[in-house]
Amino acid sequence: MKQLVVISGKGGTGKTSITAALAALAQNAVLADCDVDAADLHLLLHPTILEKEDFYSGETPTMDPVECISCGVCAEHCRFDAIDDNFQPIKENCEGCGVCEYVCPTDAVTMHPRKCGVKMVSKTRYGTMVHAELGIGEENSGKLVTDVRRTSAEIAEREGAEYVIVDGSPGVGCPVIASLTGADACLLVAEPTVSALHDLGRVVELLTHFKLPSYCVINKRGVNPELEERIATFCRERNVQIAGSLDYDKAFNEAQAAGQTIVEYDPDGLGRQVTEIWNATREFLL
Ligand code: SF4
Ligand code: SF4
Numbered sequence: 001m002k003q004l005v006v007i008s009g010k011g012g013t014g015k016t017s018i019t020a021a022l023a024a025l026a027q028n029a030v031l032a033d034c035d036v037d038a039a040d041l042h043l044l045l046h047p048t049i050l051e052k053e054d055f056y057s058g059e060t061p062t063m064d065p066v067e068c069i070s071c072g073v074c075a076e077h078c079r080f081d082a083i084d085d086n087f088q089p090i091k092e093n094c095e096g097c098g099v100c101e102y103v104c105p106t107d108a109v110t111m112h113p114r115k116c117g118v119k120m121v122s123k124t125r126y127g128t129m130v131h132a133e134l135g136i137g138e139e140n141s142g143k144l145v146t147d148v149r150r151t152s153a154e155i156a157e158r159e160g161a162e163y164v165i166v167d168g169s170p171g172v173g174c175p176v177i178a179s180l181t182g183a184d185a186c187l188l189v190a191e192p193t194v195s196a197l198h199d200l201g202r203v204v205e206l207l208t209h210f211k212l213p214s215y216c217v218i219n220k221r222g223v224n225p226e227l228e229e230r231i232a233t234f235c236r237e238r239n240v241q242i243a244g245s246l247d248y249d250k251a252f253n254e255a256q257a258a259g260q261t262i263v264e265y266d267p268d269g270l271g272r273q274v275t276e277i278w279n280a281t282r283e284f285l286l
Helices: 015-026 041-045 073-077 099-103 143-159 174-180 194-210 225-237 251-257 270-285
Strands: 002-007 029-033 048-063 109-124 127-134 163-167 185-190 214-221 241-247
Touching: 002 015, 002 174, 002 270, 015 029, 015 041, 015 163, 015 185, 015 251, 015 270, 029 041, 029 143, 041 127, 041 251, 048 099, 048 143, 073 099, 099 109, 109 143, 127 143, 143 163, 143 174, 174 194, 185 194, 185 270, 194 214, 194 225, 214 225, 214 270, 225 241, 241 270
Parallel strands: 002 163, 002 185, 029 127, 029 163, 185 214, 214 241
Antiparallel strands: 048 109, 109 127
């Protein structure tokens, strides 16, 4: 079983549309949506949820109003300004350090696991999908992404799937590192803009650190040929092979609006171009 992660330095490059199209082409794959801050693979794959599990990370306090004598010691010692005037925790500010529990003179404070989100295992027309939703205001530390990755790999082993195809987290922080850990290869989606070229540089630096084989897809071909050439040159210099490129075409947006993958919506146009990219990627993964 091979794990392919699709990432881009920034949002809006077509990463999720390409991931969904690869899922359609792979046939024997488990899918993982690691973009837990703004998961949208489900909009194209319409999953039916089979299992839902709360995800806990870190701790959060509860103040017992019966035991609390409103002395204010907890608020005085909280370095994160996370206790309100009624001596109740402010969840968004709380770092779960446990100082309030330690200093409370009446043992009114109890620390307990903090619910940060929900992980789901679903059925789609292209195979099992593992996805998640981060709770409102919860920070994405990468732990939920790691859980999605681990679960998808376990399911792929169990089902005898050939691939795990991962819609990676954007950026270069902890979530994207969690998306990449344990992967066999990475497909980078870049569009020909100055900011995308800059972001590509940051992502490639990260991938070099991971020593992960990486391949690049240039999306929105035709928008700026000079920048396309600069991306191609940059990739050559950094040993990132070009897996292919995709025309700038409104069919991607139309497919999205229709809730379809591009291989379903436009099989003879962009769908054919994505198929060529998938064929090249499969060769890389052998
Ligand atoms: S756990 Fe730490 S951050 Fe949270 S309320 Fe208590 S003292 Fe403040
Ligand atoms: S330290 Fe304990 S008793 Fe004092 S205000 Fe905080 S919760 Fe209440």
